[in-house]
Amino acid sequence: MTNRLTDTIYSSPIEQMSDFNFDQRVAEVFPDMIQRSVPGYQTILHTLGLLTERYAQAETNLYDLGCSLGAASLMMRRHNTQSHCKIIAVDNSEAMLERCQHHIDSYRGDTPIELHCQNIQDTEITNASIVVLNFTLQFVPPEQRQAILNKIAAGLKPGGLLLLSEKVRDNSASMNELLIDLHHEFKRTNGYSELEISQKRTALENVMKTDTIDLHHQRLSEAGFSESGVWYQSYNFCSIIAIK
Template sequence: MNKDQIYADPLGHIQDFRFDSTVVDVFPDMIQRSVPGYQTIIQTIGKLTARYQQPDSRYYDLGCSLGAATLSMRRNIRASGCEVIGVDNSEAMVARCQSHLQAFRSDVPARAELGDIRQVQMDNAAMVVSNFTLQFLPPEDRDLLVQRIYQALKPGGIFVLSEKIVEADTTTHDLLIDLHHDFKRANGYSELEISQKRTALENVMRPDSKSQHQARLEAAGFSHISVWFQCFNFCSLVAIKQGAAA
């Protein structure tokens, strides 16, 4: 696993963050050292897959990156007639994800597609995952995507949404940011790396609050919604479409 040193040296001009080949090469290290609870989220996606799987269904990983959630779903599907589809708009990510899928043998078909998750055709879904992806979309596009996810899910289907969040209260918001920065320091990131990474992300990542996510899910039609995980300013929600599984 290559070490993330993208922002280790002073940069005269900090470009907006992109999921290019440079990021792909260090992404496993970056995500482990930057996102608290990431492995717990990936492992739990597998457990949720086992619990909510339905035969003859599709499982979507929107913003699949290297395919951690894609693989977690695939490993836990025992129902017949299923397929897993990862979608990402980074060519470098999709290529690496596809190689990971090919390296793990399974009877469950799985593929990674290059595309815009706002335009991907989804249907007959038992499960949809969006892991730290919605926050990179323009805010005005988020409601429609969640509505499309709801419509694509079968009755009893599940949506897992993991996101970085903001707090409406400035005191607790600042506290969670400080705790997250402490987490990154403990994992070996310098003050320079933390500062430069934050600058690179500020124009491309615009997080919502938990209440915004919950309101969006309710507006789409989900009636069973819960924040099942939170560590600092990172959380994961589960939303279940009403109705018995087929």
């Protein structure tokens, strides 16, 4: 994903702001957008590779739910050492999947990757040893999140792994505002203007509803995971490991 295009989607004043959407414009600049917006993104991907080496089981499926341009799928394929595995990458944006296919075709690997254009609510999870939800669940309506986690837990083999990365909110209102401010400072450091930060925040308001870490653990326990823990957090972004 070298020579990436610069994200300038919100750099000019937008009179009528529409909800954020993973359309062609976002797909074109997504690598730049996520690198400049999500602290620790490369650390999460690197660690997914280490987890794949530990938790992938032979003759199973590895799922990348909300795969965007396929970074997590490619990381799992690079680090999978088990035989007869298949990676199933799912996204509901045709624009993202079109570019995802190009990225996948650019790298060789022994583990096949299948792309499915659908909502993750409609994805069957079967014979899975690893499932990745990398900043995906936050875009699903809150009332549908438990059912998705239930389905993932049911479809994972014993000892299977879920990697759940999310933007979160703190239980304390004042701490939550501090984390938001620090994240905005992170974006300023990466070249985003006040206008860009403000307009993107407005665009995300209706489509991204964040949960507390406590609620994530509660849902995972209810879904049937034996244990879950935060292995990484930077500002209001965290990544959780849950084991079947």
